[in-house]
Amino acid sequence: MNKLITAPARLAQRMLPFRRQPKTSPALEALPFFAVPAHAIEVLRDSAAFRGELLRLIAQATRRIVIVTLYLQDDDGGREVLDALYAAKARHPALQVSLFVDWHRAQRGLIGKQKCAGNAGMYREYAARMGAGVDIYGVPVQGRELLGVLHLKGFVIDDDVLYSGASLNDVYLMRHGRYRLDRYHVLHHRGLADAMVAFVQRHFLGSDAVRLLNVADVPATRTLQPAIREFRQDLQRASYEVPCETLGPADVAVTPLPGFGRSDNALNEALLALLRGTRERVILLTPYFNLPRPVRLVLGQLLRRGCSIDIMVGDKTANDFYIPPGQPFKTIGLLPYLYENNLRRFARGHRAQIASGQLNVHLWRDGDNSYHLKGLFIDDDVAVLTGNNLNPRAWTLDLENGLVLRDPARLLHAKHQAEWAALKRHATRLSDYQALESPRHYPAVVRKQLKRLNRTRLDRLVNRLL
Structure with a gap:
């Protein structure tokens, strides 16, 4: 982390992703699957x-x-x-x-x-x-x-x-x-x-x-x-x-997908295709609010189409890198503040949708416990189980995988509703971007380090790598 902060700005420019046109995703209906009884x-x-x-x-x-x-x-x-x-x-x-x-x-x-x-x-x-x-x-x-x-x-x-x-x-x-x-x-x-x-x-x-x-x-x-x-x-x-099985009336289609690399990434392509196919509602879970650009673009398109979006993310104090006041500060402790700044910018840009209730951002916090959720619920018939943090690092650098669950008969709907209700028990809906702590009130050491990152544009590199 310290090496990143002191690195020259040109290094950040070299390591940021190129502006590439997204590839056409394969039809999800063509994905092979295991027919798993619900x-x-x-x-x-x-x-x-x-x-x-x-x-x-x-x-x-x-x-x-x-x-x-x-x-x-x-x-x-x-x-x-x-x-x-x-x-x-x-x-x-x-x-x-x-x-x-x-x-x-x-x-x-x-x-x-x-x-x-x-x-x-x-x-x-x-x-x-x-x-x-x-x-x-x-x-x-x-x-x-x-x-x-x-x-x-x-x-x-x-x-x-x-x-x-x-x-x-x-x-x-x-x-x-x-x-x-x-x-x-x-x-x-x-x-x-x-x-x-x-x-x-x-x-x-x-x-x-x-x-x-x-x-x-x-x-x-x-x-x-x-x-x-x-x-x-x-x-x-x-x-x-994965075989090409036939889905029975009591079955759910389960497709395991790996994801690795910036291009030809089967998991990334499936996630984007699933999001684009949303009819009414998306629930997105991520521990570190640092969405890849393709995901942000699709979410913006869904909002313009009138879809409802719920995003659950951990409060910065529920981040596993958070260092409470009074404890010796280490540079890694900047990360929760970087993620909160990302969320603040996102919420500010979509304040009208938050005010109308079309976009709901839920901040999870339960004492000194931490939050590590990730995955998707789309409409009432698709769910994604994954370790993918839905951030740029997961999108291009780490080896990921996920299970896509397609449930046209909505056999898992009650289980997913119960899971979502349980998650919301320790979450608070963000009423406005101003409800998040202002960077002006961050600890002095955090303000100083963030200023250095912003001045050299290394905050973009840090967001990509960590």
Whole structure:
């Protein structure tokens, strides 16, 4: 973060995206899908239920556990999951247990903390103490963490898919009284589970760039650079193997989609096509208000067409980078203020729609807990489950995925309505852009840093990369 602030302005110009014409999106009706019975799709109510379901599924596993997440932290929550994985392997020696985390994130400490071996040190300690059987791989999506990370999601346990944007640590698993709210869904479907595992086996295990982290001899990142370049090229062509099934009267069409890179990004194209096809209403969830330009343009078009839009975002105090007054300030603490400024500009530009009720911006806050929701509800028959933050970084740099749920019979409508109602319990509708804290009232250190960013136009680069 400090390096970004001191970088020359010309670097920002070089790294900002080119003005490209959007490509024509494929017809959504042509997307292949799994016909999943509606009763086989569950919505978990909170992070405590997520933790309980994850541990229950691990304890019952007999064939395979394949977990893909940004990180598994060296704390009580992470160790609880690791203990459960090793115990499951001990009960069933033939059980396949594989965990995939971001290569860079696993080998550093927390931002602003003392330099250390990171979570990989815990992985190696467990392997030395507990023995082999739990394979933990690092996935280097880019050569450097700043330029992109593994943001693919999915916990496949036997024939169940537990899908959430959450990673694995104390706060995501609601340990010690605090939580970071995400969305949590369970889909009981063997075909979908097989497809998600096959993607990992084909593209991750088939790459020389993806290496075990819980072994003594872990190669340096610099030695993997040629393999990482090949890996990126493969990811840009990657897709899930999805059949062309027939949708029954009690089924929901579920399509898994990967997303990587600025062009030919299947997930991005599907998200834009879904938004453009809105008939009446969109609900958009994002933890960091920093929408990609194509998404902002489509939302503007929907408002002009008369569609209703609800956006839920965390209050800046519910951001995981927020530093409360009185605590030592670190540069990373600027991010919640940058996102709030983005929201303020957006709300000011659409103040007429906010006043009329056509546009509703909901700010989520619940004590000292944090907010990490992402996804879409469109009309009453489409939902998107994803780890995609709907920001420029997710749009172009990180490896993402999502599940598109098309529900023409509205079989999931009651579950989605209940989920939305539960989310709104801790949210307040923004009445006007002036209801947000004015930058003039920010702490002095924040005002000073923001002024430096604005003067060099580096705020645009920061928004793109973080």
